[in-house]
Amino acid sequence: MLIQFSVKNFLSFRDSQALSLVRAKGDELAASNTFQVDVLGKASLLRSAVIYGPNASGKSNFLSALQTMRQIVMESAAELQPGEKLPVAPFRLSQAARNEPSEFEAIFITDNIRYQYGFAVTEDRVIEEWLMAFPKGRLQQWLLRTWDEEKESYDWRLGSNLAGEKKIWKATTRDNALFLSTAVQLNSEQLRPIYDWFKQTLRTVNITAWHSSYSAHLCAVDKNEKQRIVDFLHVADLGIHDVEVKEKLFENEGLPNYWPDTLKKGVGQVIQGRQTLEIKTLHLDSKGEAQFFDFKDESHGTQKMFALAGPWIDSLDNGYILFIDELNDSLHPHMLRFLVNLFNSKSNTKNAQLVFTTHETSILHQTLLRRDQIWFCEKDRENASKVYPLTDFSPRKGRENLEQAYLSGRYGSLPYVKPFENNLTRNSNGDG
Numbered sequence: 020m021l022i023q024f025s026v027k028n029f030l031s032f033r034d035s036q037a038l039s040l041v042r043a044k045g046d047e048l049a050a051s052n053t054f055q056v057d058v059l060g061k062a063s064l065l066r067s068a069v070i071y072g073p074n075a076s077g078k079s080n081f082l083s084a085l086q087t088m089r090q091i092v093m094e095s096a097a098e099l100q101p102g103e104k105l106p107v108a109p110f111r112l113s114q115a116a117r118n119e120p121s122e123f124e125a126i127f128i129t130d131n132i133r134y135q136y137g138f139a140v141t142e143d144r145v146i147e148e149w150l151m152a153f154p155k156g157r158l159q160q161w162l163l164r165t166w167d168e169e170k171e172s173y174d175w176r177l178g179s180n181l182a183g184e185k186k187i188w189k190a191t192t193r194d195n196a197l198f199l200s201t202a203v204q205l206n207s208e209q210l211r212p213i214y215d216w217f218k219q220t221l222r223t224v225n226i227t228a229w230h231s232s233y234s235a236h237l238c239a240v241d242k243n244e245k246q247r248i249v250d251f252l253h254v255a256d257l258g259i260h261d262v263e264v265k266e267k268l269f270e271n272e273g274l275p276n277y278w279p280d281t282l283k284k285g286v287g288q289v290i291q292g293r294q295t296l297e298i299k300t301l302h303l304d305s306k307g308e309a310q311f312f313d314f315k316d317e318s319h320g321t322q323k324m325f326a327l328a329g330p331w332i333d334s335l336d337n338g339y340i341l342f343i344d345e346l347n348d349s350l351h352p353h354m355l356r357f358l359v360n361l362f363n364s365k366s367n368t369k370n371a372q373l374v375f376t377t378h379e380t381s382i383l384h385q386t387l388l389r390r391d392q393i394w395f396c397e398k399d400r401e402n403a404s405k406v407y408p409l410t411d412f413s414p415r416k417g418r419e420n421l422e423q424a425y426l427s428g429r430y431g432s433l434p435y436v437k438p439f440e441n442n443l444t445r446n447s448n449g450d451g
Contacts, residue, residue: 099193124137
């Protein structure tokens, strides 16, 4: 369960920016859109949150920050070699920021314990790493690692509550690797739940309309999962009666039509001859007879709903945290509402959480989302991104049209479109 994620000095984010999934004041939709966690006492968490903002405001970068944090946790010790660069990019529009580390922190709950874990890194090394645990609500400092520029070495504080071969883990941790990741590679059972939270529970999904391999794989390997995906498509009223998935050798014709020929050729040379999954959808004609269609002939919206079916079902089954960019792309507003409501529901018994970005304003309605579930992203005068919640504006409960107020500019985070003159038109003097 995610409580809060924050990022600083990464891509378009200069100052520290945080997204909180802690329930604010207000009892609207509390039974469906929030849930109680024992370790938080009286506090509750939100089942979903949405981020609005104009193009290039930083919405995608915020999700990229979370994905980058997850990547560093998973790969810094296992994949990177000594001297290899860490995948960070600081805010480039400030000379001072360009020379500072990027910083990431997540506060979350796993195995009924609250953790606060984060790190600050440059491309070359970890500058700082910290971990606090709160078993039974009591603070324990497990790790504090800080780079001392003058001594060119690390200062370490490994708490007495952290068990295991701490000296070995410390000595083995490279400059470009996290202590957490290194210790888990060396069999720290106490730290493994934290690592596994990033690896298994936290899911960042980048789904295009044609990329449906995960859902297709579930259909191919498990008849029960296939039926659940078909039922998902039935509920979405897409006219699909069944789905057929078969293995076949890859052919270039299976690539998206909108890809350039040079890209198709390059990809084809890499994966030609490998096994791939062929997807066909079954529709019933007016006489009730089955007619099969190639998946590529379905609409982009249908393709995306199929692609989302697997991750949606999987997340709700296992209580995963799902981050998705541009969820509304190619989807009707009713389909978007359907997807969000699957998380905002009492039937979400594993307390899965959804965070997504969108431009679709029709779901800005207080019968679907609580006021604390709505966030905005925009850039300031120095082109640095910031995120902030709707609750900063104290909208009136049940009495304020949120969509209308947003589109009128009350909450900011709208694009400013300048007047455009067609410079291709010749002027009165006939100049080109």
